Amino acid sequence: MLIAHISDTHIAGPGLKTNGIAPMAENLSRCVDAINVLTVQPDLVLLSGDVTNDATRDEALRAGEILAGLDSPLYLVPGNHDDRDVLWDVFGGGAIPARADGFINYVINGPDLRIIALDSVAQGQSGGMFCETRSAWLRAALADGGDQPTVIFMHHPPLKCGVPETDQDGFDGANELGAIIAAYPNIQRILCGHIHLQTAARWNGTVVTTAPSMGMQLTLDLTQAHPSKFYLTDPGYLLHHWTPDKVLITHAVTVRDMDGPYDFRQH
Numbered sequence: 237m238l239i240a241h242i243s244d245t246h247i248a249g250p251g252l253k254t255n256g257i258a259p260m261a262e263n264l265s266r267c268v269d270a271i272n273v274l275t276v277q278p279d280l281v282l283l284s285g286d287v288t289n290d291a292t293r294d295e296a297l298r299a300g301e302i303l304a305g306l307d308s309p310l311y312l313v314p315g316n317h318d319d320r321d322v323l324w325d326v327f328g329g330g331a332i333p334a335r336a337d338g339f340i341n342y343v344i345n346g347p348d349l350r351i352i353a354l355d356s357v358a359q360g361q362s363g364g365m366f367c368e369t370r371s372a373w374l375r376a377a378l379a380d381g382g383d384q385p386t387v388i389f390m391h392h393p394p395l396k397c398g399v400p401e402t403d404q405d406g407f408d409g410a411n412e413l414g415a416i417i418a419a420y421p422n423i424q425r426i427l428c429g430h431i432h433l434q435t436a437a438r439w440n441g442t443v444v445t446t447a448p449s450m451g452m453q454l455t456l457d458l459t460q461a462h463p464s465k466f467y468l469t470d471p472g473y474l475l476h477h478w479t480p481d482k483v484l485i486t487h488a489v490t491v492r493d494m495d496g497p498y499d500f501r502q503h
């Protein structure tokens with residue numbers, strides 16, 4: 237099974253660049269085209285939040301038009317730049333197949349992996365949240381799946397990743413979430429976005445992976461002494477391959493023209 241994982245598309249309104257400078261709609265189009273020509277088509281594409289930049293319906297519609305070009309089925313969760321109701325209005329019944337208790341929580345039964353979409357947004361705040369309502373839903377969803385190999389995807393990583401703003405914003409309820417995760421060794425991975433950098437970390441018995449953004453890469457400054465800025469970069473995404481050996485291998489892909497390919501083995 238193959239999962240393409242994109243994140244933080246931050247689409248601005250029609251005709252606009254994000255923050256006045258980042259061509260995010262163009263970048264997303266390039267990424268959609270690149271995924272469509274992969275030699276093995278993904279079984280599904282996951283978008284881990286910040287679909288829009290300012291949470292507007294126009295932005296969500298523009299994102300939807302571009303994402304409609306994907307040949308593989310798309311599923312998404314909200315980020316702190318999104319509005320749940322706007323996303324449900326535009327993507328409900330499609331890329332958001334269901335809601336639970338007002339949150340964008342749902343389960344996809346993939347061919348080999350069970351995917352749990354978890355809404356980590358605290359309305360009006362930048363940081364993540366895992367509340368009692370979501371805790372009850374997640375515990376039930378995990379219990380339903382038994383020991384099937386499972387992937388959780390949500391916007392906010394539940395740990396500090398070394399980015400000043402997102403570390404300061406934090407994740408309310410991360411310890412409660414971690415206690416649930418630790419009880420399910422079948423959780424292969426937690427897939428996140430939010431920090432606009434690619435990272436991987438062991439956490440409560442699983443691995444948390446963050447995807448790169450669609451071309452607004454945050455500065456990497458582990459001193460935490462300076463506010464984050466962003467670079468305009470080529471769009472990037474992750475390919476998570478659940479192999480016949482039942483291992484989830486993650487490949488990082490940057491969407492750009494490359495010189496080659498050349499023969500690797502010289503005879």
Ligand SMILES: [Fe+2]
Nearest residue numbers: 244286315430
């Ligand atoms: Fe973002």
